[in-house]
Amino acid sequence: MLHNIKGNYITSVKDHVRQYNEKSFRKLASNNFKSWPNPREETWRLSRLGVLSRKEITPIIPDYKKNFSSFSKFNGSKIIRFVDGALREDLSSNLPPGLSLNILGEEDSLRCFHKFKDSNLKDHPSTNVSFSCTPSIVKLTIEKDVKIRDFFEIIYEGGDDNLSVHPALHIELKDNSSITIIERFNHLSSLIMPLQLVELKKNASMNSLKIFNDSQQSYNLSANCTFLSEKSNYNSFSLIKGGLFTRSETHAYLKGKNCNLNLNGVYLSSKNQHHDLTTAIYHDVPKCTSKQIVRGVLGGESTGVFQGKVRVAPDAQKTDGQQMSRAILLSENATANAKPELEIYADDVICAHGATVGEIDDEQLFYIKSRGVSEKKAKLILITAFLKDIINDTVEESIQNFVFEEAEQALSEIISKEI
Amino acid sequence: MSLLEIKNAKLNLDDKNILKDLSFSVNRGEVHAIMGPNGSGKSTLSYMLAGRDGYELESGDIYLDGQSLSEMEADERARSGLFLAFQYPVELPGVGGMSFLREAVNSRRKFLGEDELDHLAFVKEARKVASKMSVKDDMLKRAVNVGFSGGEKKRFEILQMAMLKPKVSILDETDSGLDVDALKIVSDGVNAQRNDDNAIVVITHYQRLLDYIVPDFVHILSDGRIIKSGGPELALEVEKNGYAGLINAA
Ligand SMILES: Nc1ncnc2c1ncn2[C@@H]1O[C@H](COP(=O)(O)OP(=O)(O)OP(=O)(O)O)[C@@H](O)[C@H]1O
Ligand SMILES: [Mg+2]
Numbered sequence: 069m070l071h072n073i074k075g076n077y078i079t080s081v082k083d084h085v086r087q088y089n090e091k092s093f094r095k096l097a098s099n100n101f102k103s104w105p106n107p108r109e110e111t112w113r114l115s116r117l118g119v120l121s122r123k124e125i126t127p128i129i130p131d132y133k134k135n136f137s138s139f140s141k142f143n144g145s146k147i148i149r150f151v152d153g154a155l156r157e158d159l160s161s162n163l164p165p166g167l168s169l170n171i172l173g174e175e176d177s178l179r180c181f182h183k184f185k186d187s188n189l190k191d192h193p194s195t196n197v198s199f200s201c202t203p204s205i206v207k208l209t210i211e212k213d214v215k216i217r218d219f220f221e222i223i224y225e226g227g228d229d230n231l232s233v234h235p236a237l238h239i240e241l242k243d244n245s246s247i248t249i250i251e252r253f254n255h256l257s258s259l260i261m262p263l264q265l266v267e268l269k270k271n272a273s274m275n276s277l278k279i280f281n282d283s284q285q286s287y288n289l290s291a292n293c294t295f296l297s298e299k300s301n302y303n304s305f306s307l308i309k310g311g312l313f314t315r316s317e318t319h320a321y322l323k324g325k326n327c328n329l330n331l332n333g334v335y336l337s338s339k340n341q342h343h344d345l346t347t348a349i350y351h352d353v354p355k356c357t358s359k360q361i362v363r364g365v366l367g368g369e370s371t372g373v374f375q376g377k378v379r380v381a382p383d384a385q386k387t388d389g390q391q392m393s394r395a396i397l398l399s400e401n402a403t404a405n406a407k408p409e410l411e412i413y414a415d416d417v418i419c420a421h422g423a424t425v426g427e428i429d430d431e432q433l434f435y436i437k438s439r440g441v442s443e444k445k446a447k448l449i450l451i452t453a454f455l456k457d458i459i460n461d462t463v464e465e466s467i468q469n470f471v472f473e474e475a476e477q478a479l480s481e482i483i484s485k486e487i
Numbered sequence: 488m489s490l491l492e493i494k495n496a497k498l499n500l501d502d503k504n505i506l507k508d509l510s511f512s513v514n515r516g517e518v519h520a521i522m523g524p525n526g527s528g529k530s531t532l533s534y535m536l537a538g539r540d541g542y543e544l545e546s547g548d549i550y551l552d553g554q555s556l557s558e559m560e561a562d563e564r565a566r567s568g569l570f571l572a573f574q575y576p577v578e579l580p581g582v583g584g585m586s587f588l589r590e591a592v593n594s595r596r597k598f599l600g601e602d603e604l605d606h607l608a609f610v611k612e613a614r615k616v617a618s619k620m621s622v623k624d625d626m627l628k629r630a631v632n633v634g635f636s637g638g639e640k641k642r643f644e645i646l647q648m649a650m651l652k653p654k655v656s657i658l659d660e661t662d663s664g665l666d667v668d669a670l671k672i673v674s675d676g677v678n679a680q681r682n683d684d685n686a687i688v689v690i691t692h693y694q695r696l697l698d699y700i701v702p703d704f705v706h707i708l709s710d711g712r713i714i715k716s717g718g719p720e721l722a723l724e725v726e727k728n729g730y731a732g733l734i735n736a737a
Contacts (some may be wrong), residue, residue, distance in 0.1 A: 080555075432578075435576070438538075438561050438564075442562050443560065453630075
């Protein structure tokens with residue numbers, strides 16, 4: 069059925085995939101997604117995809133007539149809309165000068181494909197499947213010296229039961245450019261396999277906010293590959309709240325000196341949700357900093373996973389890498405896993421990591437209750453503070469309130485079920 | 488009827504009997520002082536009254552204005568008019584002082600059937616009380632107790648008391664950590680709230696506080712029991728001779 073998908077370059081990428089790694093492609097894509105990463109594979113041990121293999125899922129054929137009118141949540145922001153994984157220029161805003169949106173041709177698509185295949189995302193299921201199933205790879209380019217002040221919202225929606233969607237986006241920030249992008253995943257699909265390649269050129273700066281809020285039955289396996297050049301700055305925050313199973317996996321390659329990376333996130337999980345933030349940071353050159361702060365709040369029978377790998381190459385002296393994860397469990401049946409992994413081959417580096425999983429602090433709870441505040445409200449106050457803390461510390465100031473409101477909704481849902 | 492009544496209270500912590508058949512009652516308008524050696528059970532008593540989890544009575548009962556507290560959660564007791572100023576106030580990172588106070592005050596008001604205060608009215612009221620307690624506005628903007636000095640924490644406790652207007656306040660070593668000037672300010676703050684309808688129980692090691700907040704009764708707590716009760720002169724005796732004589736005589 070993959071043959072149904074249109075677009076010449078896709079056929080050729082697909083041909084190429086076959087040659088490149090026929091085995092894994094056949095295993096995953098041409099077999100109706102019947103075969104998924106084995107739970108014995110280290111990076112999928114805590115996030116198993118077994119259930120998916122029992123489902124019949126077919127890649128969607130985008131319906132370019134589907135209409136969506138979900139509004140921008142952010143007053144005045146520009147919108148780029150993907151429906152069924154395909155770019156819908158007719159439903160998107162006009163772009164300001166210095167910014168362009170293109171559908172990549174065969175050669176550039178192949179280049180994207182190779183970027184993924186040469187990275188450690190090479191065996192990620194979305195890498196294996198989406199390059200052949202995406203309707204097109206879309207590229208957003210921010211020209212040299214252009215600093216975009218408007219907010220950009222990219223909304224991904226559409227999809228349907230037993231269908232998979234495959235949006236693929238390549239973002240390139242040329243020298244000295246900057247932008248803030250808010251991405252919202254609001255699919256109704258069984259399976260979502262987004263690909264994103266971000267290239268930050270010299271001195272470029274990007275704030276990225278991703279809000280994962282797909283439907284209750286969705287699996288979202290987002291794969292992101294980011295390259296940072298000299299003095300560039302990538303500040304990303306993922307808020308995971310929706311879906312049945314959401315895994316946001318980001319691999320960042322620090323390739324130029326003095327660049328700065330933040331990969332932060334929060335997951336808010338209830339019922340039988342499974343949320344996973346997986347990151348890999350590759351310090352290949354000296355004098356770069358990376359920081360990761362992850363927090364989770366879990367209720368019901370949900371599971372949260374944070375896997376953070378930091379690799380410091382022998383040449384990457386004066387690296388500063390920090391990693392900290394904390395999770396609060398509101399129910400006995402919820403589980404949080406944290407797996408930090410440091411591989412340090414240089415000697416002059418500062419790398420710190422820590423992980424805690426716990427319940428709400430008894431003493432704090434009693435103190436608040438002793439002032440007449442109900443237990444439920446007291447818990448909400450404490451968890452809100454727990455989240456506000458990370459949002460205020462890590463999210464760009466102008467979007468802090470927005471992120472907080474998005475989190476608050478999911479939070480009160482979790483709490484109302486637990487008490 | 489007494490405003491606060493403790494009847495034969497017995498309490499265990501980790502199978503260890505801490506409060507042993509403790510009884511006393513406090514009438515409207517009264518101030519009672521509780522003194523006693525370290526580890527005698529004073530804070531345990533205050534946690535028990537405030538309803539901390541794990542501090543439930545083994546036997547006996549406690550009444551606030553005639554109503555049994557035993558089956559009430561801490562928040563319900565507080566809304567009913569019980570207040571505990573903590574010996575060690577708890578830090579709440581990320582929880583702003585002003586919104587915390589407002590939440591507390593409105594919970595109590597709602598319980599009393601009064602309208603909740605809107606933001607502006609509340610801020611005005613809080614600032615007024617704060618300035619009386621020499622608490623800087625800046626402290627209300629910060630996270631509750633985070634980075635406060637020992638004395639600032641104690642002042643913030645009494646500020647909360649002033650805002651909540653409780654029927655019965657238990658002040659657990661509110662004087663510890665206060666400098667001479669702060670002791671006066673805090674005591675004045677407490678005295679300003681005394682009236683014929685409320686009552687205060689002060690737990691302290693020092694006569695000094697009782698010079699400012701003059702008690703009607705003094706109880707000596709030792710090993711989970713009140714071994715002697717008397718007037719303000721009892722505190723002077725403790726100050727002079729220590730507890731040994733009193734404990735031996737008991
Ligand atoms: N969880 C516990 N399990 C067992 N014993 C406990 C527990 N908590 C407190 N205790 C003991 O209970 C006794 C009373 O402690 P409490 O804190 O009430 O004393 P206190 O009179 O307030 O002392 P201080 O004057 O030092 O504040 C002490 O011996 C203490 O060690
Ligand atoms: Mg004590």
